[in-house]
Amino acid sequence: MADKIKFSLALVLLAAGVAGFYLLSEQAMILRVLAVLAGVAVAAAVAWKTAQGQRFFAFANESVVEARKVVWPTRKETMQTTAMVFAFVVVMALFLYLTDKSLEWVLYDLVLGWKKS
Known part of the structure; x- marks a missing residue:
């Protein structure tokens, strides 16, 4: 129940940041942009304290670790692959x-006999 309240609070804070953008129109x-960024930052901090937030941030960290394990192609390999795709x-x-x-030609000229003028 506490997680639902925290998550609801995070949504309200996010909405408050967006509302601040429009309320500060003058x-x-x-x-105005700082108001939105502050709302997003505070909402993320509150959401991080929920169980779902903890799972999400753990997943994000694992994703970064996995992305570092990827062997990315070199510039030369990328250019060669792009050239092959373009040629294809x-x-x-x-x-x-x-x-x-x-x-x-087969349908219009031979079969149907419609000559283009």
Whole structure:
């Protein structure tokens, strides 16, 4: 029950930060943005104290650890892969264009006898 209250409080604080953005419409934009950021920060701090918040932040930390284990491709590998994808797209576009024009010729000129003028 306490977690539900904390989570509800976090949502209210988040809404208060967004409401502050609109209530401070006469003020400088930096103050309005800071109101939103403060609301988000305080809401995150309150949500962190819930069981769901603890599980979420543990999951986020595990995700960061797993992302560090990934072997990312080098710039050269990325450029080569991009070039291969681009070449495949060009070849497929050409193939589909030729297929379309061939079917158009067969259907309209040979089968139906409709000559284009």
